[in-house]
Amino acid sequence: MQTSSRLTYIFLALVIVCEASLLLIDIGLFYAHRARVLSGGLYVLKDLIAIVMYAVLYYLIRMQLKRYALPDSPLWLEPAESFWKGFTSFGLLLSATVVLGWLLPRSGYDTQSPDGFWRAMSLQTVFKTHLITLGFGSLLLASLVVLERLIFFRRAKNTQSNFLAMVVLMLVASLSEIGSLPQEIGNPVSIAFAALAIVMMLVNAFRLSWVLPLSRSDKIRTLFLVIGILAELVPFYAMDCPDYFLAYSGTVGFFLSSITTFVAIYLATTLFSLLSYLPTSEALERKNSEVRNLYAMSRFASEVFDEEKIYSSLVSYACSAAGASSCGWLDLYQPFDEKSLNAEQAPHLPNLQWKTSKGYFKTVVRQNVSTEHLHEFAAKAHFLWEEMCHNPRQIRVDDIETDSRIVKDATPLTNFLRRLGRKRRKEPAKIVSTLSVPLISRANLIGVLTVAKDVEYGFVKDDVELISTFADQAAIAIQNSRLVREVIDKERMQQELAVAQKIQLRLLPHTPLAVPNYEMDSLSYPAFEVGGDFYDYLALSSSNSSICKFGVMIADVSGKGASAAFYTAELKGIFQSLCTLYPDTPSDLLIRANETLSRSLDRKSFVSALYAIFDVHSHTVRFSNAGHCPMVLLTAEGAQLVKVPGLALGLNAGDLFQRAIRTETLFLKPGDAVVFYTDGLIDAVNSAGEPFGFERLLTLLSAHKHRSASEIKQALFEAVNTFAGAGGSVKDDLTILVIKRCDTPASH
Amino acid sequence: MATFTSTVRTVGAVTVIDLSGDLDAHTSVQLERTIQDLIQKKHFNLIINFSNLNYISSAGLGVFMAFIDDVRANGGDIKFSNMPEKIYQIFDLLGFPMLYEIYKDEREAIEKFKTSATT
Numbered sequence: 001m002q003t004s005s006r007l008t009y010i011f012l013a014l015v016i017v018c019e020a021s022l023l024l025i026d027i028g029l030f031y032a033h034r035a036r037v038l039s040g041g042l043y044v045l046k047d048l049i050a051i052v053m054y055a056v057l058y059y060l061i062r063m064q065l066k067r068y069a070l071p072d073s074p075l076w077l078e079p080a081e082s083f084w085k086g087f088t089s090f091g092l093l094l095s096a097t098v099v100l101g102w103l104l105p106r107s108g109y110d111t112q113s114p115d116g117f118w119r120a121m122s123l124q125t126v127f128k129t130h131l132i133t134l135g136f137g138s139l140l141l142a143s144l145v146v147l148e149r150l151i152f153f154r155r156a157k158n159t160q161s162n163f164l165a166m167v168v169l170m171l172v173a174s175l176s177e178i179g180s181l182p183q184e185i186g187n188p189v190s191i192a193f194a195a196l197a198i199v200m201m202l203v204n205a206f207r208l209s210w211v212l213p214l215s216r217s218d219k220i221r222t223l224f225l226v227i228g229i230l231a232e233l234v235p236f237y238a239m240d241c242p243d244y245f246l247a248y249s250g251t252v253g254f255f256l257s258s259i260t261t262f263v264a265i266y267l268a269t270t271l272f273s274l275l276s277y278l279p280t281s282e283a284l285e286r287k288n289s290e291v292r293n294l295y296a297m298s299r300f301a302s303e304v305f306d307e308e309k310i311y312s313s314l315v316s317y318a319c320s321a322a323g324a325s326s327c328g329w330l331d332l333y334q335p336f337d338e339k340s341l342n343a344e345q346a347p348h349l350p351n352l353q354w355k356t357s358k359g360y361f362k363t364v365v366r367q368n369v370s371t372e373h374l375h376e377f378a379a380k381a382h383f384l385w386e387e388m389c390h391n392p393r394q395i396r397v398d399d400i401e402t403d404s405r406i407v408k409d410a411t412p413l414t415n416f417l418r419r420l421g422r423k424r425r426k427e428p429a430k431i432v433s434t435l436s437v438p439l440i441s442r443a444n445l446i447g448v449l450t451v452a453k454d455v456e457y458g459f460v461k462d463d464v465e466l467i468s469t470f471a472d473q474a475a476i477a478i479q480n481s482r483l484v485r486e487v488i489d490k491e492r493m494q495q496e497l498a499v500a501q502k503i504q505l506r507l508l509p510h511t512p513l514a515v516p517n518y519e520m521d522s523l524s525y526p527a528f529e530v531g532g533d534f535y536d537y538l539a540l541s542s543s544n545s546s547i548c549k550f551g552v553m554i555a556d557v558s559g560k561g562a563s564a565a566f567y568t569a570e571l572k573g574i575f576q577s578l579c580t581l582y583p584d585t586p587s588d589l590l591i592r593a594n595e596t597l598s599r600s601l602d603r604k605s606f607v608s609a610l611y612a613i614f615d616v617h618s619h620t621v622r623f624s625n626a627g628h629c630p631m632v633l634l635t636a637e638g639a640q641l642v643k644v645p646g647l648a649l650g651l652n653a654g655d656l657f658q659r660a661i662r663t664e665t666l667f668l669k670p671g672d673a674v675v676f677y678t679d680g681l682i683d684a685v686n687s688a689g690e691p692f693g694f695e696r697l698l699t700l701l702s703a704h705k706h707r708s709a710s711e712i713k714q715a716l717f718e719a720v721n722t723f724a725g726a727g728g729s730v731k732d733d734l735t736i737l738v739i740k741r742c743d744t745p746a747s748h
Numbered sequence: 749m750a751t752f753t754s755t756v757r758t759v760g761a762v763t764v765i766d767l768s769g770d771l772d773a774h775t776s777v778q779l780e781r782t783i784q785d786l787i788q789k790k791h792f793n794l795i796i797n798f799s800n801l802n803y804i805s806s807a808g809l810g811v812f813m814a815f816i817d818d819v820r821a822n823g824g825d826i827k828f829s830n831m832p833e834k835i836y837q838i839f840d841l842l843g844f845p846m847l848y849e850i851y852k853d854e855r856e857a858i859e860k861f862k863t864s865a866t867t
Contacts, residue, residue, distance in 0.1 A: 558806030560773055603817065604810035608842055627842035647843030651813065660846055679806075679838075691834075731772075732805070 008063065011056045018053035019134065022046060022249075026126045033119065043250065044179035050249035051175075058141045065145050079210055080218045082146045083225035086139070090232050093135045097239055100128055108240070109247060111183070118182045118247060132241055133248040133256070140259040147266055151207040159207060166200035166262070169193050174255035182246045185254060194258060201262045205269040216281040223274045226267050233264055286323075290466055293317050297470055301477035305484050311365045314474040318451050319367050321466045322459070327368035327430060328451040333389065335359035354378055358389045361448065369430060369452070377431045377452075380406050384436055385448070392438035392445045394464060399456040400432055419456070433458035437471040441479035449474075497529040497562075504530050504565050507572050513537045515547045515616060517742050521710040523717060524735040525680075531733035532557035532564030533678050534571050540583045540613065548616045551579050551586075554628065554676040554737055555609035555649075563605070570600060571607065586611040586624035587663040590649065594626070598653035606650040610676060619741060621666045621674060627651070629682060632675040632701055633666060634712070634740075639675075639701035641694060642666065673709065673740035675701060675716070680734035684720050687727025692720060709740040751775075754782050762861050763791045764854060768800030771808035779811050787815065792824020795857045799830035804838060812848070825849070825864075827857040 025046050101107065107128045110119040120126060144167075151163055173193035177185055214222065242260065245253030277284075297317050304310055311330050319328045336359050354361040363374065378385075383405050384395055397403050401422055402415040422429055431452040439446040449471050453459070504526075512520040524533050533556055540549040553575050557564040574593050582588040590611055597607060610631060612623035623631070627648025630641040647660040668674075677697075684692040696719075704715045713736050724730050752775035757764045763786055771779060786794065796812070812826055819826055829851040831839065839845060851857040 556806070558810050560807070604807075604814040606806070606810065606813065606842070608806075629841065645843070647846055651843065651847060656846055660843055683803075683805075 004063075008060065011060055014056050015053055015060070018049050018056075019130070022049055022053070023126070023130055025049075026130070027123065030120055030123060030126050033117070041179075043181060047178045047249050047251045050252040054137065054141070054252050054255070057138060058144075061138060061141050062145050065142065079150060079214070080221045080225065082150075083222055083229065086143055086146070087225050087228045087232070089139055090229060090236075093139060094232055094235055094239075096135070097132060097241065098235070100131065101239065104128065109182075109243060111243070118243075120247075129244045129247050132244045133253070136236075136241060137245070137252070137256050140256050140263070143263055144259055147263070150210050151204055153207075154209040162200060162203050162207075166197055166204050169197035169200055170255060170258045170262075173197055173258065174251045177250040177254050180250040182243075182250065182253075185246050185250055190254065194254075197258060198261065198265075201265050204262075205266045208270060208273045211270065211273045211277055212284070214281075216278075216285060219274055219278055219281055223271070223278065226271050226274065230264070230267050230271065233260075236260075290321060293321060294466070294469065297473050301473045301480075304477060305481040307478055307481050308364075310474055310477045310481065314449060314470060315365045315367050318449055318467050318470050321470065322435075322451045322453060322463055325455075326451055326453045326458070327366075327373075328449065329363050329366035329369060329374065330447055330449050331361035331363050331385070332447040333359055333361055333445045335389070354382070354385045356386045356389050361385050361388075364447075373430050377434075381434070384434075384450075388436065388438055388448050389445060392440055392448075394438075394468060395436045396459055396464065397434045398459075400429075400434070428454060430454055432456055435459045435464060435467060437464075437468045439471050439475040439478065441475045441482075446475060446478055494529075500562065500565055501526070501529045504568065507569060508535065509537055513539055513547060513550055515550060515614075517616065518614070518739060519709040519742060520552075520737070520739040521713045522735070522737040523713060524733070525730075526733045527680065527731065528560055530562060530565035532560055532568060533680070533733040533735040534568040535676070535735055535737055536572060536575055538576065538579050540579065549583065550614050550616075551583075552612045552614065552676065552737065552739060553579075553609060554678065554735065555607050556628065556678045556733070556735075558606050558608075558648075559604070560733070563602075567601065567605065567607065570597070571609075584613070584622070585663055586613055586622055587661045590624050590626045590646075590661060591658055594649045594657045595653070597650045601650040606648045608648045612674070612676075614739065619668045621668060622663055623666070624661055624663045626657075626661065629677060629679055632677075632697065634673040634675060634701050634705050635669065636671060636705065638705065639698040641698070668741040670741055671706070671743045673705070673712065673738055675712065676735075676737040676739075677716075678733060678735045680730055680732035681716070681720055681736065683732055684724045684730040684734070685728045686723050686725065692723055696723070709738040712740070713738045752778065754779050756782065756786065759858055760862075761865065762793045762795055762858050764795045764797055766797045766800065768802070770803040771801060771811075772803065772805040773807040776805075776807045776811050779808070780814065783811065783815050787818060787822075790822075792819050792822045793861050794819065794824065794826045795854060795861075796826060796828050797830050797854055798828060798832065798835050801832065801835055804835055809838070809842065809844070816847070825861070827851060827860065829854040829857045 025042060029042060104122075104124045106121045107124040108121055109125060110121060113119045120129075148163060152159060170193075173190040173196075176187065176190040176193065180187065211219070211222075242253070242257045245256045247253070297313070300310070300313055304313075311332075315328045315330050319326050322328070331354060354363075366374065377400070380400060381397060381403075384397070387395060397406070399415075399419070400406060401418040407414075407418075422432075432454050433456055434450055434452040435458075436448050436450040438448055449467070451459075451463075451467055508524055509522075512522065520537070522535060524531075524535065526533065533554075535552070535554040538551045538553075539547045540551050542548055555568075555571055557567040557571070571593075574596050575589075578589045578592050582592070590609065593609070601607070606627070608628040609626045610623065610628035611626075612621050612631070614621050623644070625631075625644040625646045627646055630643040632639050633642050642664070644662050644664050645660055646662065647657045649657075651657070666674075682692055682694065682697065686692075697716075700716060700719050701712065704712050707715065716736055716738075717734075720730065720734065752767070752769035752771055754768075755766045757766065765779075765782065765786075767779070769775070783794070816826055827849045828839070830853065831850060836850070839848075839850065844850075849857070849860065851860070
């Protein structure tokens with residue numbers, strides 16, 4: 001900063017020194033002219049000094065402009081501003097010149113002198129020349145900098161080289177004039193280069209990319225300024241200002257003149273370009289805003305998961321796309337089904353409702369429109385919603401007063417009268433033409449976006465396309481947000497199911513009872529996360545700290561999943577509280593359990609249960625069956641089903657259950673076993689669709705009759721799994737329970 | 749897996765529902781809807797024909813439990829007919845024969861409705 005400002009001062013001093021010496025030389029020359037003593041060498045010196053001086057001046061002006069506005073500041077691209085500055089400073093200089101010409105009438109050059117020399121009329125001419133050249137020269141150099149910036153806006157590959165070529169050609173043409181006297185200007189070399197320079201000027205003059213992005217008002221302003229500057233050029237030439245340049249210095253004067261030409265050409269092309277772009281600029285601005293909105297909407301669609309927010313921004317984007325004085329609203333669609341809503345309930349819901357034959361629409365967002373207007377519109381155009389749920393597509397109403405779908409007797413005369421009637425109404429109609437587009441996700445109608453305008457035929461093809469695009473984007477966003485919500489809900493459900501599963505597993509006994517001379521083992525697998533199978537052991541009485549009587553319960557709740565799982569918990573409570581009250585007769589317990597369960601089970605559910613009481617001293621089993629799979633008695637002779645009549649729990653609350661139930665007693669010899677199971681075992685199917693069935697069960701158990709309780713259980717479980725294997729399945733919960741009276745110790 | 753279907757026929761004052769395929773927890777919803785419709789239309793004399801039914805789960809059985817009280821309260825009944833052996837076993841196991849009338853043949857069931865109507 002320090003060095004650069006010092007450099008500026010040095011350069012400034014250099015300019016002043018050069019200008020002073022030029023002035024002195026010119027004064028000297030003026031008197032030499034009078035004395036008719038002429039030396040051509042002085043003109044070369046003058047040109048050299050002028051070249052140095054204007055080169056430095058150009059550098060200073062460039063630096064100054066750069067400091068005034070950094071390259072990335074918008075001022076460079078604020079052409080209206082630069083043109084305004086150019087216009088005012090040019091105007092000031094011009095008026096100064098006019099005033100000077102009026103104050104000093106004898107300050108021109110006599111170019112028509114007999115000896116061909118340009119003769120200054122007085123010493124004032126020299127001062128005027130210097131003032132004009134310095135003033136306009138600085139301004140022209142500044143305009144060259146500004147034009148360079150404008151030309152470089154959105155530069156293409158050749159922009160820079162074209163511009164440089166033009167400047168170089170101008171310089172070469174000017175330099176070839178070194179040492180020329182004012183009247184000799186225009187040697188063939190410089191004319192040739194100047195001609196080339198003009199070609200390059202034309203090329204550069206069509207670099208006008210900055211015009212298009214200007215706003216409409218800026219374009220108009222710039223247009224007037226350009227006309228103004230072009231108009232200012234007329235007095236500039238009329239007062240022969242370029243002649244003063246040439247008199248000042250052949251080289252610099254020629255260069256400044258060529259800049260003037262370039263400015264004139266450039267301004268001319270700018271003028272035409274502005275004129276041609278002006279009519280389309282409004283459309284262009286609208287297109288720009290459409291692109292911006294579309295971009296904003298698409299970003300929105302991928303980021304926002306809040307449905308309410310999507311609805312409201314969709315409506316506002318659509319309204320802004322439709323233009324001023326438009327209004328819009330979004331109706332969500334909810335088809336009737338027995339789960340959420342039916343046709344009778346729908347009209348009683350809050351919010352605006354449009355009922356159709358297949359579902360109802362609810363207005364969730366509205367913009368610029370009152371509920372009264374909406375009701376008024378809906379009363380007329382009910383067909384719109386009806387049509388949407390049968391065949392979702394874009395529906396356009398060009399004029400609500402005359403549309404044939406709304407008004408049945410549409411003739412040109414009645415239409416005209418109706419339109420006239422609308423014009424006469426005090427309150428202007430808000431909804432005259434409408435456009436409705438459906439929001440569709442995965443082939444399902446989500447809702448309908450309607451945009452309305454207060455003029456007839458308010459929607460053209462472009463609007464329709466744009467608004468449909470908005471609607472499609474929003475549909476995707478809504479779908480995304482719903483999917484995300486579904487995933488979250490599902491995860492939560494799964495977590496809750498996992499908890500339920502843990503709790504349910506805790507309901508089942510962890511370890512079998514330790515009973516002398518008896519061994520028992522069990523397993524239970526739910527078909528889903530939670531199941532409806534239940535079993536339990538309970539010590540009923542004991543002597544000398546060893547159990548002498550115990551109960552075993554196995555049960556299966558109808559249905560699957562969460563409801564079944566809740567009933568198993570209830571079952572455990574009932575069983576635990578009743579078993580000590582009825583320690584001898586299983587049927588008594590089941591009768592009481594049926595009474596309790598009938599009150600709490602829903603009508604569709606029932607429970608099959610089998611309850612057995614084992615007496616360790618007498619080696620007897622007393623058992624009752626409430627509709628459960630018959631248990632298997634496994635003796636030395638083989639396996640057999642033990643069927644006992646009974647009704648499942650919860651089917652009948654009255655005495656039918658009591659009449660049906662029986663209690664049987666079996667005697668267990670050493671080595672005899674009983675096997676309980678649920679229908680998951682019998683119903684397991686193989687790949688051919690055949691069920692496991694009782695036959696296989698009995699055959700398998702017979703083969704394993706000499707094994708321990710754990711081994712029998714394991715063998716049965718493995719057999720079912722192998723049977724279901726690949727292609728088959730165990731459709732239901734599976735529970736197996738084996739209780740065996742041990743062989744006599746001697747047999748081991 | 750065989751898909752489940754239920755078709756409704758009217759024989760005089762009696763409505764017969766033919767079942768085929770697998771009646772499990774998923775398909776039972778379908779049968780539930782069918783019977784509910786019939787009850788809403790005041791058809792209370794129902795015969796369920798099981799001749800083509802392949803499998804019935806406990807949820808399937810629950811469907812009949814859900815409606816029997818309603819139907820009987822309106823002077824009608826749900827009777828079963830043409831049960832294959834393996835389906836009957838399941839009904840028998842749970843004690844359904846004590847609660848429902850089960851007939852070998854559909855005609856018997858229709859006759860039974862007729863006689864109960866006249867008396």
